Amino acid sequence: MCANFRNQVLVGFAGRFVEEKGFDVLLKAIHKIAMKRKDIHFVYAGSENIAYENFYDRNKHLWEQVNAHVTKLGLLNGEAALNAFYKNLDLFVLPSRSDTFALVQAEAMGHGVPCIVTDIPGARWLVKTSGFGIIAEPENEDSPAEAILHALTRKKELNQKRPEATKLLDPSTFFKQFSVLEARIHQPRSG
Numbered sequence: 001m002c003a004n005f006r007n008q009v010l011v012g013f014a015g016r017f018v019e020e021k022g023f024d025v026l027l028k029a030i031h032k033i034a035m036k037r038k039d040i041h042f043v044y045a046g047s048e049n050i051a052y053e054n055f056y057d058r059n060k061h062l063w064e065q066v067n068a069h070v071t072k073l074g075l076l077n078g079e080a081a082l083n084a085f086y087k088n089l090d091l092f093v094l095p096s097r098s099d100t101f102a103l104v105q106a107e108a109m110g111h112g113v114p115c116i117v118t119d120i121p122g123a124r125w126l127v128k129t130s131g132f133g134i135i136a137e138p139e140n141e142d143s144p145a146e147a148i149l150h151a152l153t154r155k156k157e158l159n160q161k162r163p164e165a166t167k168l169l170d171p172s173t174f175f176k177q178f179s180v181l182e183a184r185i186h187q188p189r190s191g
Contacts, residue, residue, distance in 0.1 A: 004089075008041040010150060012089040012113070014076075014104045017048035017056045022095035022118060024055075027062035027070075028141035029095075033148060034069045040148070042070040049166050086111035090150055095136070095144055099123040109133070109165045114158040116147045132158060132165035 014091055015021045017065045048056040048063075056063075063070070074145075076082050077158055092108035100122040105115050109126060115133035117123045127133035134151050137143035151158060 001186045005041050007039065009037075009039055009090045009152060010041055010043055010088055010109070011091045011093060012045065012085065013093045013095070014045040014085075015102075016050050017059075018048055018050055018053050019055045020096060020098045022097045022138070024059045024062055024143050025139060026093055026095040026144055027059065028070055029143075029145035029148070030066045031062075032145040033139060036067065036149065040069070040152075042066070043073060043085070044070055045073045045076045047075055050070070082107065083111070086113055089113045090155070091113055091116060091148060093144060093148065094118065094123055095138075096120060096123050097138060101125070106169055109162075110158075110169050112162055114151060114155070114161075116144055116151060117131070118144075126165065126168060130165035130168055131161035133161075134158075 013023065013026060015023075017023055033040055048173050050056065073085065076085055086108055089108065089111075092105065092111070093115045094102050094105045095116075095118050096102065097118070102123055105117060105123065105126060106144060109116055109130070109132055115127055116136055117127050117133060117134045118138045120138055127135055134147040134154075136147040
């Protein structure tokens with residue numbers, strides 16, 4: 001992946017191409033970004049043809065508008081393919097309309113890639129808590145476009161927040177926090 005995009009800024013996104021993921025909003029943002037900067041290229045890992053939803057067909061025209069600016073990798077199988085995907089990214093975008101806690105966001109941040117996420121419950125928590133990314137408005141293609149461009153100017157500052165994200169994603173930290181929460185839930189009530 002790296003050789004084809006040597007002088008490009010790579011921005012990734014991943015998942016099933018379904019309405020809840022908000023990729024239609026992102027494709028509109030990509031179009032706006034491409035008008036301003038020619039050095040940014042987007043990489044999509046996932047499947048766009050989902051049998052139970054025709055969202056891809058309804059938004060095919062958006063893909064066509066940005067086709068020169070997006071490389072579709074398809075589904076990535078295996079740890080080596082996932083590691084190569086994240087390792088080559090400068091930013092990761094999660095434009096979801098709904099998400100409780102997106103694994104792709106945690107994977108990206110775990111690989112040292114700052115994230116642009118939609119300001120929705122669940123998706124925003126990791127960025128809001130760690131500072132390792134930027135939160136964009138939902139349903140507004142101008143907002144992720146601006147956030148991506150802004151993040152690229154703040155890359156050094158964002159990278160200083162990586163240790164906080166790494167700490168939040170550390171399984172031992174998670175299980176300690178869960179144990180504290182569990183103890184509070186199961187604490188005997190007086191009275």
